[in-house]
Amino acid sequence: DQQVKQNSPSLSVQEGRISILNCDYTNSMFDYFLWYKKYPAEGPTFLISISSIKDKNEDGRFTVFLNKSAKHLSLHIVPSQPGDSAVYFCAASLSGGSNYKLTFGKGTLLTVNP
Amino acid sequence: ETGVTQTPRHLVMGMTNKKSLKCEQHLGHNAMYWYKQSAKKPLELMFVYNFKEQTENNSVPSRFSPECPNSSHLFLHLHTLQPEDSALYLCASSHPADEQFFGPGTRLTVL
Numbered sequence: 367d368q369q370v371k372q373n374s375p376s377l378s379v380q381e382g383r384i385s386i387l388n389c390d391y392t393n394s395m396f397d398y399f400l401w402y403k404k405y406p407a408e409g410p411t412f413l414i415s416i417s418s419i420k421d422k423n424e425d426g427r428f429t430v431f432l433n434k435s436a437k438h439l440s441l442h443i444v445p446s447q448p449g450d451s452a453v454y455f456c457a458a459s460l461s462g463g464s465n466y467k468l469t470f471g472k473g474t475l476l477t478v479n480p
Numbered sequence: 481e482t483g484v485t486q487t488p489r490h491l492v493m494g495m496t497n498k499k500s501l502k503c504e505q506h507l508g509h510n511a512m513y514w515y516k517q518s519a520k521k522p523l524e525l526m527f528v529y530n531f532k533e534q535t536e537n538n539s540v541p542s543r544f545s546p547e548c549p550n551s552s553h554l555f556l557h558l559h560t561l562q563p564e565d566s567a568l569y570l571c572a573s574s575h576p577a578d579e580q581f582f583g584p585g586t587r588l589t590v591l
Contacts, residue, residue: 370522409572410523412580412581468525470524472521
């Protein structure tokens with residue numbers, strides 16, 4: 367049973383517009399969430415994270431929102447650029463000194479069209 | 481060489497072969513990980529090493545045997561694999577309780 371779900375396998379947006387990638391989780395014990403980006407033939411690259419004590423974290427064009435009551439997080443990319451085209455993975459973990467164990471979603475392929 | 485490197489990048493092996501995957505990190509991290517990504521499935525954590533000690537084995541079959549001789553190197557020894565073991569095998573490293581940095585992966589095909 368998947369504990370981290372990315373229900374949209376793909377998303378296509380126009381350059382300059384907002385990209386919103388969604389992620390749901392089922393384990394209420396998760397308290398640390400991350401987004402990774404993956405280009406073909408490369409490993410996933412860390413993008414941004416958020417702790418459960420926050421509901422928003424921003425880094426440049428990337429913002430992650432966390433809704434604990436809904437067990438939902440989202441990644442907003444504004445403005446979207448063609449170079450953002452990649453697979454985006456949501457991941458969740460338990461911290462408390464050992465957030466070694468990441469549980470990943472299946473990923474969402476984002477395509478940003480020029 | 482910087483970051484996390486993995487060799488080989490591609491590997492084709494028969495079910496009776498024995499092969500090893502290698503991972504090396506140049507980031508000064510003390511935790512290293514093996515993940516498996518099968519087609520249309522999420523990345524699945526296989527093993528975790530913390531300061532060279534195995535701290536996690538996620539119910540991985542014994543035909544996969546990890547080895548961590550030091551904090552910079554991690555191996556995954558493979559023997560008598562099955563075709564369903566064909567997947568992308570990713571290595572990662574991190575400081576304890578910090579985000580993980582991934583290598584490019586080894587694409588394994590078992591015939």
